[in-house]
Amino acid sequence: MQSTYNFWLVAISFAVATLASYTALDLTGRIFLLASARLRHAWRLGGAVALGVGIWSMHFIAMLAFSLPIPLGYDFATTACSLGLAIGASYLALVMTTRARLTALRLLSGGILMGFGIAGMHYTGMAAMDMTPGIHYQPGWFAISLAIAIGASSAALWMARALSNDDARNVFQKRSGAALVMGIAISGMHYAGMAAADFPLGAVCGAANGVNTIWLAAMVSLFTLAILIVTLMLSRFDARTTFLVGAVSKLNGQIIRLATLDSLTGLPNRATLTERVERAIQSSRRERSLFAILFMDLDGFKTINDSLGHSVGDDVLAAFSQRLLQCVRSSDTVARLGGDEFVVLAEHLASREDAGVLAESVLERMRHGIWSDSQPLQVMPSIGIALYPQDGDTVDTLLKHADAAMYEAKRAGRSTYRFFERSMNEAATRTLLIQSALHEALSAGSFTLHFQPKFHGGTDSLVGAEALIRLIDSKLGTLPPLEFIPIAERSGQIVQIGYWVVRETCRQIRRWIAEGLPAMKVAVNLSPRQLLQPNLVAEMLAIVQAEGVPCQQIMFEITETVAMQDAPKTIEMIREFQANGFEIAIDDFGTGYSSLAYLQRFRVKQLKIDRFFTNGLDEHGAEGSAIVSAIIALAHSLEMDVVAEGVETESQLDILKSMQCDEMQGFLLGKPLSANDFGDLLKHRTVAA
Structure with missing residues (x-):
């Protein structure tokens, strides 16, 4: 018969x-993200009902669109059975798609089972x-x-899994396109099956009941659309709820992290420590055991x-924190207090010596360790x-005492360790007092300059002086540079103090000339912190010019160790000073690198022999004399003058x-x-001409 x-x-x-295809893709993404196995099972069952009804409705509406010259109808029980097959096939699809892994074998097996289920439904x-008589099916189209x-x-299983990530870029557009392709494929299957059906002439439909086809199609369509839309809305609502719960959980995790961990290094912070x-x-008190606090910067x-x-x-x-973790035991706590301050809590120690061994191990590995990041470590603790x-028996006391011991380690030469001793409390207290005095010194006029005379080596005539700063505090008395300069260097106050020294030196030169x-x-000595200032030469030149003193009256002294830390930069700065008339x-x-290659490139006016070698003239006899003689000969060969510091004996x-040393200074010659003096x-x- 003609259809x-x-x-x-x-x-x-x-x-x-x-729409049913899009619902399948959306549900797959929703189910795949659920952590609870029970929730995944519930969503599979509910989703299978919605999808099964959607796929079955497509076929049923398409059957209602089909007409023959005879009345048509559908047996309720058999139709219900086809609906059951659609729901079963949908459940199979969701189970296969939302497994942890979708292998090629599972994809093929699932596709065959689901395809037979849909074909069986049709x-x-x-x-x-x-x-009656029954429908004849053409084998080819079948x-x-x-x-x-x-x-x-x-294809549906593969696309559902590929598009299961709700966070993927343009996921809505991709799912919509995939749903359109799947809709075409499902419809194509139905109409291929209909093309396979051959209805004999004179056949009669035993299930014809006279129900209006258009009305039935409309009811089925609306009912199905309602089920699919409600399913999609529930899926989106649940996804939104899950997103909000996840966001809140993530935020709580971040709050906990900020409260307990250092944001830069990821180490425990002060509160956690x-x-x-x-x-x-508490544990050590119960067990009568020992633990150590290692405070470092x-x-x-x-x-x-x-x-x-x-x-x-x-x-x-960040690099230091990761390396420090590799230098200590796995049971130790490594924390960052802030800035460049780190603390190691080492529990369950057998003796005091164990803490020393741990500290020495940290220093040794920091000096010579080979690290995975291959970056040179420019600092030591x-x-x-x-x-x-x-x-101490409280957290604050232990940290304070470890901090005091750390400063003692710095005074001992840095890159070493020291155990706390009771006398360090006095030193720490004095350091705090000096810091307080430095804070007010410039504005309060607490600094003063002394001048140590320098004499010509051959004629004993006066050739110049070295400016030495003193701090006079009402509580601490007169402080020598060696006591407060390192503290000013660490705090950064040395920069402004250095400018004050140059300004006051110029003013004093003018006073002498006026008399x-x-x-x-x-x-004038330059500190390491001053040498890091990018505009140092310009600032010094501005000060000297403002005070009306010729640049030739000022000589800047740079220690050998500091000069060699960045020799190319030092050379550049020396050239800039010399170009403006200053001597170096x-x-x-x-005492430092003593690099002859760079010494030649520095081309400075003077070399100052350290007092260690001057003292060696008496203490080490011929050997000491040989060293000093070699330094003087080297300087003269490079056309540099030599100044010997610390001359204290007639010998x-x-x-x-x-040895024809050009200039000398020391307590023997003049304090x-x-x-005024x-x-x-x-x-x-x-005075030398």
């Missing part, structure tokens, strides 16, 4: 197939027509319909931070150690004169004098 189709019902069936629905069903099912030390105190870190920037400083801190219970005294060349001297020569003076010296002492 016809209702175009509008065909279009509705295609729309239902496409042909069971056809059987519900109860045709096989094509099965192939389409299996291919469409396999305090809690762990308190637990360690990074030598030279402030120099890196100031010269290279905070981003580089942060990289150094100084470590202070406090032990429980002998050095009719000879103009003296005065040497290398101080403490022989030293005689030896230096015999540091106030500006140095003026009196100028009046009564021969």
Whole structure:
């Protein structure tokens, strides 16, 4: 018999197939993200009902679009059976798609089973027509319909899994396109199956009941659309709820992390360390055991931070924290208190010596360790150690005492460790007092300059002076540079103090000239922190010019060790100073690198022999004399003058004169004098021309 189709019902069936396909893709993404096995099972069952009804409705509406010259109808029980097959096939699809792994074998097996399920649903629905004589199916089209069903099912499984990530880019557009392709495939299977059906002439439909086809199609369509839309809305609502719950959970995790961990290094912060030390105190008190606090900060870190920037400083801190974790035991707690301060809590120690071994191990591995990041570590720690219970029984006391021991390690030469001793409390208290005095010194006028005279090696005439700063505090008295300069260097106050020294030196030179005294060349020391200032030469030049003093009256002294830290930069700075009329001297020569290649490139005016070698003239006899003689000969070969520091005995003076040392200074020749006393010296002492 000749068959016809209702175009509008065909279009509705295609729309239902496409919507059902999109629902399948959306549900797959939802189910795949669920953590609970029970929830996944519940969503599979509910989703299978919705999908089964959607796919079955597509076929049923498409069957209603089909008409023959005879009345048609459908047996209820058989139609219900076809619906059951659709739901079963949908459940199978969801189970296969939401497994942990979708292998090629599982994909093929699932596609075959689901394809047979959909085909079974279609042909069971056809059987519900109860045709007499029965429907004859053409083998070719029948096989094509099965192939389409299996291919469409396999493609559906693959696309559902591929598009299961709700967070993927343009996921809605991708799922919509995939749903359209799947809708075409499902519809294609149905109409291929219908093409396979051959209805004999004179056949009668035993299930014809006279129900209005258009009305039935409309009811089924609306009911199905309602089920699919509600399912999609529930899926989206649940996804939104899950997203919000996840966001809140993530936020809580971040809050906990911020409260307990350092944001830069990921190490425990001060609050977490305090809690762990308190637990360690309680545990050690019960077990009568020993633990140690290793307090450390990074030598030279402030120099890196100031010269290279905070981003580089942060990289150094992060690298150091990771290396420190590799240097200690797995049971130790490594925390960052802030800045460049780190603490190691080492519990369950057998003796005091174990803490020393741990500190030495950290220092040794930091010096010579080969690290996976292959980055040179530009800093080393100084470590202070406090032990429980002998050095304190509270967190604050232990940290304070370990901090005091750390500063003692810095005073001992840095990159070493020290155990806390009771005398360190006094030193720490004095350090705090000096820091307070420095804070007010410039504004309060607490600084003063002394001038140590320098004499010609051959004629004993006065050739200049070295400016030495003193701090006079109402509580602490007069402080020498060696006591407060390192503290000012660490705090960064040394930069402004250095500018004050140059300004005050220039003013004093002008006062001497105003009194009719000879103009003296005065040497001023430059600190490591000052040398890092990018505009140092310009600032010094501005100060000297503002005070009306010729640049030739000022000589800047740079220690050999500092000069060699960045020799190319030092050379550039020396050239800039010299271009503006200043002279440069290398101080403490022989105690640092003593690189002859760079010494030649520096081309400075003077070399100052460190007092260690001057003392060696008496203590080491011929060997000491040989070293000093070699330094003087080297300097003269490079056309540099030589100044010997720390001349304190007549024998030293005689030896230096015999070696033709150009200039000398020391307590034997003249102690540091106030500006007025140095003026009196100028009046009564021969001054070199």
